[in-house]
Amino acid sequence: MINNIQVEKRLPRNGKEGIIFLLIISIISVNTIAPIIMGLELGFSNEVYVETLKIIPFMWVIVVVLVSLVAEPVVGKVMPKLIEQTDGFNARVLLNILLHVTVLSILLTIIGNWVGTKQISVEPFQNFFHAWPRNFGVAFWIELLIAQPIARFAMKKLHERQDSKREIVDF
Template identity: 75%
Template sequence: MYKEDRLPQNAKEGIVFLLITSIISVNTIAPIIMGMERGFSKEIYLETLKIIPFMWVIVILLVKLVAGPLVGRIVPKFAGKTDGFNARILLTTLLNVSVLSILLTIIGSWVGSKQIS
């Protein structure tokens, strides 16, 4: 079977890829959301930095334990055997982002407000 060279090839590369993408995501998304809710200022950004480590752990767990397995089961139902790399990656990315957006909208508000509502 053809092995795709554009994807992580082993567990070490997969972990590095996951760390890089999750750190970028958490460090951009959380401050933007906080800024839009409370205004953009240095104080708000510094307050956000206190929450980022918790959100980073939550993102990693959600990707590995929820989104990854769920998307892994859904993609084969929509992607045909003759679909190419780009089509599969696009579908996988779209589904991962959708699942994580839904979950993090709920969980992120819990973490940010420090209460489950």
Template identity: 70%
Template sequence: MHGETRLPRNTKEGLLFLLIVSIISVNTIAPLIVGLELGFSKEIYLDTLKILPFMWVIVVLLVRLVAGPIVRKVLPKFTGQTDGFNARVLLNIILNVTVLSISMSVIGTWVGTGHVSLEPVRNFLHIWPRNFGIAFWIELLVAQPIARLAMKSLHARQDRKAQSVNA
């Protein structure tokens, strides 16, 4: 997928891609999950907004230090030379969302409640499938497409600029 305009081409672009995906994800997934747990109200939403910066830092660290390395190691075992862009992206999303939703089903509960307990571990089989489903569909239909569109636009702008310099 070298040269793919919808993906980051360097570290700086990778950070921008991560920023876009993580900001969209944290600002949609966390409020949805909290709303399903506690009910949807203005007060609950405003309380959720207070923890979002902490959740965002945790998600970015988990992506960079846990999910990213795991997915980079596992993805080649399931993809072949003839697999297309969409197949690779879908598998990448599934693997990332799996690792992050497992982690955040526990850590997110701790951050949201303000204390560490065994409750999210005991309720894991109840909360994880729902959290995975929410995160998967938001990543697949909202966060990733917006980030890929941003990369495509950035690369088109870079190509136009390079062409005008060379002309």
């Protein structure tokens, strides 16, 4: 008997898959967003790119921690207030990306500056309203067009492979 509720293949179904999903998105995001923002801030050059590569491991850890401890809880509380049962998958994904990028870009506009300059200062606060919209825009489009689609595609392929193995066993 076929279940009327379609199981979503493009999203993680358990904690292990959630970790894989987070790893895919965070690795793509940190390795694209950080170099673009640094290039826009300091100019696109080999020297700037090499300096960016040196901070990427630290930024990746920070991003994973912020997603897990800050963005997920905040977005988890806000999403149910903004969505309806009738909202489709794409609307939910778009809102989810918008909320996550908003929270993370606000925090990382400040923290990323501190990590990049290797000092805690008030400078990111002084330049916040100049830097944050640019950082948000870069992060939003990378998430929307690159990182999230790749992660959802990976989940879809993983679930298709799992489903085909189940069909063989059920046969």
